[in-house]
Amino acid sequence: MTTQPASTPPPNARAYPLQTSRGTFAVVDHPAAPGVEPRGVALLLPGFTGSKEDFTLMHEPLAQRGYRTVAVDGRGQHESDGPEDDESAYTRSELAQDVLAQAAALGMDDTPLHLLGHSLGGQIARAAVLLDHAPFRSLTLMASGPAQISDSQQQRVKLLRDALAVMTMAETWEAILAMGPPEEVGGPARGIGGPELLRRRWLGTKPAQLIATGRQLCTEPDRVDELAALPLPFHVLSGASDDTWPVPVLDDMAARLKARRTVIPGAEHSPNADQPLRTSQAVADFWRSVDGAEGSPPAIV
Template sequence: MSRPATFVPPSGARAYRLGTARGEFAVIDAPVAPGTAAKGTVLLLPGYTGSKEDFIALHEPLAAAGYRTVAVDGRGQYETPGPKDDETPYALDELARDVIAQVDALTGATTNATTNASTNATGGTSTDSGADATQNRVHLVGHSLGGLVARAAVLLDHTRFRSLTLMSSGPAEISPSQQQRVKLLRDGLAVMNMAQVWDAIQALEPPEDAAGQKDLDAGLDDLETLRKRWLLNSPAQLTATGRQLCTEPDRVAELAAVPLPVHVLSGERDDTWSPALLDEMAVRLTAHRTVVRGAEHSPNTDCPLETAAALAAFWHQLDQ
């Protein structure tokens, strides 16, 4: 599971519940640094078993680069509640609709975006001016599972977004070795409660070995905080999204047809989706490609300064 360096938001950031048309979502919202020209808003979606805290180390460098960053717990993740037994709300399209509702709440762009989506669907042109439309769109970043959710949101309605970054998130299902890990977790959730599953995970993966593990995410030694986060996750969410990770179809061709800039970013080592596979996906998408040296599956926690610099550089070039 992901291990952020801290669960404490940086100075100036605000943790609160974002009200949307689809309910409330726990977020960490960091404004642009004082005295810095605002360049846009970024929505950050965490990976499987992760949370909004996985992006904590990105807030300050991106604020200094001119970006407001909003990291969110998805439905049933950590501090955003969700049904514990019903998997229906965790279908990928439902999670994608949550993302669109979050964007609307952050930008107040519901009317314009809905108009754009309707016009686009009929083959017409948008009625928004280019400057206004760009201002009302966000840069979307999805890590791992969050990348699959982000892709689904873009395919549902790309007009709400300025760009898409797929961070350590591949074209289809995860690798066979990681599928086996997810299956073990799903099997455990079927017969044990969350506390029992946590104890089983700790028995199989001792804390002192955490630095060398190659989990679905990667690094915080505060086991009590990690345990609290784990216990607040919805079992139904973990089961449903775990199944999605193991069965996701290849939707790269669909995404390539969307008129939206795409960035494929990863570490140089990853056994969830291999860097070579991500290289190939980037070519198919005609996407910008970044490999963060020294990082594995979670460049956001492994090498946050380098990751933030790569993100900002990609967004900056879009405005040139």
Template sequence: MSRPPTFVPPACARSHHLRTARGDFAVLDAVPSGPVHGTAMLLPGFTGSKEDFIALLEPLAAAGFRAVAVDGRGQYESDGPADQQAYAQSELAQDVLAQAAVVGDAPVHLVGHSLGGQIARAAVLLDARPFRSLTLMSSGPARISPAQQDKVKLLSDALAVMDMGQVWEAMRALDPPEDADVNGEDLRHRWLRHNPAQLLATGHQLTVEPDRVDELAAVRQLPVHVLSGERDDTWPVPLLDAMAVRLGARRTVIEGAEHSPNTDRPAATAEALVGFWRQN
């Protein structure tokens, strides 16, 4: 589970709902005080939320980029149905296209972290025209590592027989002691707001996702950026290196970061994003 350092957005950001043709989505919307050089949409990963990008919002806005972090359907403050079919990757990709259509300042720079990267890729493969660039942040070419597949299966098995509160308590019991009190109440509140059907459907997606790198590489007009920490147990870093080569993409490794460079090293991550966007 991602662990944002705070759930309180900076002064440059406001919380509101983005109204689209496919429903309303909760967002944190950070706007520069001066000229706007572009707009970015930020998609969170599995069990995550828009708050995972809070530490990026201020430096991105200070660099002149509007940043809109989005809760996908069934994530935290965005509502979603109890039907797992509603969270098919194709449905989530269509949501992203609908969000891009109304966020303004099109085309937008699209950033997807982990699961969000695979959803972003699916959106681009449906229609790349709304996007100015794509950044895959700690998001690999296909399914997650075997160890992470096992974790997703444990979670799915638990969700089949427990309610969200019971699953939360079971997860916390397995946390290392040094992590047990990191934003504990905020994390619990976020977890309880997630729709279990969304977790089950997207967790399954992560375990079966095919390699679509060649398809993405064929979208020649779209600049791509592969960004990660220097360690990652969800997709090994050498796998991300190889994916970047296959895509002809810009490659950035954030020193001192692991699977969530957006929370581990936000200043360096924001700098890397801004550097990529300014060239595209």
């Protein structure tokens, strides 16, 4: 793992290696804002080809509402280490156990710990709470659906996996750029931080992680009924349009979970980047309702 973050954390945040029983994970840890009553802690999991930096624009707004937020690079993702070629290290069960270890390392026994996963991160979060929901006060699935991704997205993932089978990460990146915008040709989704961060994040991610998790996205079974049986409050949040899991699919999943459902206007598959203030407001309102907070919440500005 690199010793310096690839991007500057938000003001008041700290980037550091989180030591757990399953290894070290790179995190950005942002405390609740000074003078604001602490409400809880949230563990934030990024999506496929993503990283902890995808939540950069949400840390400060959530801090204003009293929440400490810890965004994490998963195993083999960006600044967290992992095997280059051993796909067995990235099974859904292994990644779920990593999340439980991260939760334990935060030591939040007496403080509400909310779990939020974006896209692939949502499916990993789901697997974690199905293994053990006890550490968590709630689960938010952000632009993360009930089963495999859409046919069009499966084609993009296949394109990426085929390229990684014969090229290095650096060669694949150059090939992606030559074909067009990365998010349109099977490369990393549009993210926060500009082209240089996207490149550095890509080169830091292990090819086995991308190949294994890409396969999972294309084959994930529907586990909504299992999830619905857990005694957890759920929140399904998405943009107004999404070509990875169509919005009606997310609507149906929310109904099956009896979850709070939020649709963010002006956002697509990454509400955290497209509309971070609206997204933060919705997430904080959900957490506040789960924790039984009284009175009018402070506005996010």
